[in-house]
Amino acid sequence: MKNDTNNQWVLARHPVGMVTVDDFKQVESQITEPKDGEITVKVTHVAFEPAMRGWINEGDSYVQGVQIDEVMRAQSVGEVIESKNDAYKAGDKVSGFFGWQEFATVDPAASMFPLQVLPEGVTADMALSVLGLTGLTAWGGLLEIGQPKEGDVVVVSGAAGATGNIAGQIAKIKGCTVVGIAGGPDKCQWLVDELGFDAAIDYKAENVSKRLHELCPDGMNIFFDNVGGEILEAALNNLATGAKVVICGGIVGYNEEELPSGPRNYMNLVLTSSNMEGFLLGQFGPKLGQAGMELGQWVAEGKLKYTVDVQEGFENIPQTFLRLFEGKNKGKQLSKIG
Amino acid sequence: MKNDTNNQWVLARHPVGMVTVDDFKQVESQITEPKDGEITVKVTHVAFEPAMRGWINEGDSYVQGVQIDEVMRAQSVGEVIESKNDAYKAGDKVSGFFGWQEFATVDPAASMFPLQVLPEGVTADMALSVLGLTGLTAWGGLLEIGQPKEGDVVVVSGAAGATGNIAGQIAKIKGCTVVGIAGGPDKCQWLVDELGFDAAIDYKAENVSKRLHELCPDGMNIFFDNVGGEILEAALNNLATGAKVVICGGIVGYNEEELPSGPRNYMNLVLTSSNMEGFLLGQFGPKLGQAGMELGQWVAEGKLKYTVDVQEGFENIPQTFLRLFEGKNKGKQLSKIG
Numbered sequence: 001m002k003n004d005t006n007n008q009w010v011l012a013r014h015p016v017g018m019v020t021v022d023d024f025k026q027v028e029s030q031i032t033e034p035k036d037g038e039i040t041v042k043v044t045h046v047a048f049e050p051a052m053r054g055w056i057n058e059g060d061s062y063v064q065g066v067q068i069d070e071v072m073r074a075q076s077v078g079e080v081i082e083s084k085n086d087a088y089k090a091g092d093k094v095s096g097f098f099g100w101q102e103f104a105t106v107d108p109a110a111s112m113f114p115l116q117v118l119p120e121g122v123t124a125d126m127a128l129s130v131l132g133l134t135g136l137t138a139w140g141g142l143l144e145i146g147q148p149k150e151g152d153v154v155v156v157s158g159a160a161g162a163t164g165n166i167a168g169q170i171a172k173i174k175g176c177t178v179v180g181i182a183g184g185p186d187k188c189q190w191l192v193d194e195l196g197f198d199a200a201i202d203y204k205a206e207n208v209s210k211r212l213h214e215l216c217p218d219g220m221n222i223f224f225d226n227v228g229g230e231i232l233e234a235a236l237n238n239l240a241t242g243a244k245v246v247i248c249g250g251i252v253g254y255n256e257e258e259l260p261s262g263p264r265n266y267m268n269l270v271l272t273s274s275n276m277e278g279f280l281l282g283q284f285g286p287k288l289g290q291a292g293m294e295l296g297q298w299v300a301e302g303k304l305k306y307t308v309d310v311q312e313g314f315e316n317i318p319q320t321f322l323r324l325f326e327g328k329n330k331g332k333q334l335s336k337i338g
Numbered sequence: 339m340k341n342d343t344n345n346q347w348v349l350a351r352h353p354v355g356m357v358t359v360d361d362f363k364q365v366e367s368q369i370t371e372p373k374d375g376e377i378t379v380k381v382t383h384v385a386f387e388p389a390m391r392g393w394i395n396e397g398d399s400y401v402q403g404v405q406i407d408e409v410m411r412a413q414s415v416g417e418v419i420e421s422k423n424d425a426y427k428a429g430d431k432v433s434g435f436f437g438w439q440e441f442a443t444v445d446p447a448a449s450m451f452p453l454q455v456l457p458e459g460v461t462a463d464m465a466l467s468v469l470g471l472t473g474l475t476a477w478g479g480l481l482e483i484g485q486p487k488e489g490d491v492v493v494v495s496g497a498a499g500a501t502g503n504i505a506g507q508i509a510k511i512k513g514c515t516v517v518g519i520a521g522g523p524d525k526c527q528w529l530v531d532e533l534g535f536d537a538a539i540d541y542k543a544e545n546v547s548k549r550l551h552e553l554c555p556d557g558m559n560i561f562f563d564n565v566g567g568e569i570l571e572a573a574l575n576n577l578a579t580g581a582k583v584v585i586c587g588g589i590v591g592y593n594e595e596e597l598p599s600g601p602r603n604y605m606n607l608v609l610t611s612s613n614m615e616g617f618l619l620g621q622f623g624p625k626l627g628q629a630g631m632e633l634g635q636w637v638a639e640g641k642l643k644y645t646v647d648v649q650e651g652f653e654n655i656p657q658t659f660l661r662l663f664e665g666k667n668k669g670k671q672l673s674k675i676g
Contacts, residue, residue, distance in 0.1 A: 233600075248608075261600060266600045266601065267585070270616030271616070275616075278613075279611050283611050
């Protein structure tokens with residue numbers, strides 16, 4: 001294995017404005033031999049999330065930024081091919097931050113998120129979607145921040161995206177009425193027919209504020225936002241008294257050179273005594289263990305469906321990342337490589 | 339008294355953009371004789387608040403809008419001159435919504451806020467500032483929404499305004515470090531020297547975001563906002579983890595024809611796991627009784643100072659209202675009439 005080629009995608013430059021394929025560059029290096037305590041993983045699946053756009057800006061944000069010529073950071077799954085760490089053995093399927101490369105040699109103890117061996121029955125698709133950061137984010141944002149009660153009206157934007165579709169399904173499990181906002185009739189139909197949403201709004205074809213008013217005449221109790229921009233404003237026009245706006249993401253702003261206008265009608269928070277809250281996964285601490293078990297149980301019981309959008313090929317990784325910002329993915333965007 | 343003249347300021351038109359004196363018109367009517375259950379009050383003091391700008395827009399908001407040719411609504415204090423209600427007698431000093439007029443004949447039972455007889459020792463200035471809507475708003479917004487802990491860093495915008503100066507003083511009573519943002523060296527010096535704020539930022543002369551960063555290097559725990567706009571953005575750049583942004587008002591937007599940009603950096607709520615919440619006084623319900631007692635006690639103990647900015651003359655009422663939007667008032671803006 002030593003001296004074998006390791007193809008990698010590294011950051012070529014910090015994008016300003018819309019990220020492009022040319023912001024990354026493919027390089028060839030060699031597989032690093034693991035030192036004591038380290039393992040070498042052959043990466044099989046790479047996951048993409050909108051937040052990665054923030055990691056490649058110049059400077060740091062809530063996490064350290066990715067540097068020029070550094071392998072692009074990403075959550076991924078692979079198989080241990082060599083281990084100098086007693087907790088891992090060759091053949092183990094593991095999830096961790098292995099990045100956009102074919103082989104990763106890592107120290108599990110130094111990992112930014114715990115490197116986990118996938119239990120029997122947990123596939124890479126599951127580990128990188130409903131049981132991974134995505135599912136945990138939906139769980140924490142909806143249940144810990146939104147705190148839905150049975151009968152609440154919950155609206156989810158980016159509802160066909162990885163986090164949104166799970167947040168909406170969890171709200172259904174909790175007995176809420178759930179409206180999804182997504183782009184295009186295909187996604188909208190999928191939300192209602194396949195995932196059990198009560199209704200869906202196609203923001204590309206419909207007036208979102210007007211449709212929300214029709215679908216939620218008494219206002220929404222919870223808005224779970226992945227999008228920002230005009231969709232957030234439309235939601236703020238339709239809040240019930242004492243509503244909770246959970247800010248999970250704001251993808252419309254991620255590729256803008258200048259921050260776009262914030263929600264111009266944020267004063268509606270005052271008029272409805274409402275609350276807008278952001279969160280990071282880390283703040284839920286040990287509760288994430290409970291989250292993982294609950295999510296796994298719901299999946300096992302068939303109450304929670306996970307959907308992955310798998311593109312093939314190492315060479316297509318940057319294009320696959322861009323699908324997130326083109327609104328192309330339905331469910332969790334993954335690349336299968338090698 | 340019957341047939342005596344009653345001068346009134348009525349709404350002449352719904353202002354679009356900046357409110358002007360010409361949006362009101364002075365009319366002469368006659369004092370209405372009280373019917374059974376009603377009282378007639380000779381108004382002595384009129385109070386002004388930025389929220390009144392919203393009441394005169396076309397249409398309704400969180401309260402019913404003021405109609406054209408209707409007497410302008412305002413909290414005020416006066417003396418009962420005739421009573422057909424056993425709970426009130428001539429000579430009583432009362433606070434209520436008597437509006438911009440010399441005499442008001444009202445049914446206390448039909449009042450939007452309870453009409454209150456001022457207890458011995460409570461002056462009109464006190465009743466319309468620290469013990470009135472203003473004080474209750476500061477109390478509820480800071481303590482019920484903000485929930486400060488001893489040692490918290492609290493920043494107040496519009497700090498020399500009626501609500502802001504009281505919110506800041508309550509934060510000091512609760513053991514917080516308090517920074518006020520106000521316009522001009524005079525107001526800033528007053529906040530620090532007279533009211534005990536730890537520091538003040540003059541937004542007209544200083545870079546607010548930079549000064550906040552210097553004064554609150556670990557970020558603020560609570561931001562109590564009366565202003566909105568760039569000052570809200572500056573605050574959102576300087577949040578501690580788990581901060582609370584209390585939206586009490588947003589005066590920079592009240593006179594704009596089109597809603598100005600909302601806080602472009604609202605995603606900082608995510609990066610710091612923070613929370614932005616609006617409120618209306620009514621939601622605190624019976625707790626407002628407790629609030630009134632606490633505020634009264636702090637005033638009696640000399641811990642809480644109240645400051646009124648009193649302009650004279652019935653004919654000057656509209657100009658006096660405009661002082662709020664010109665940033666001229668220090669403390670609670672009142673008119674003394676008659």
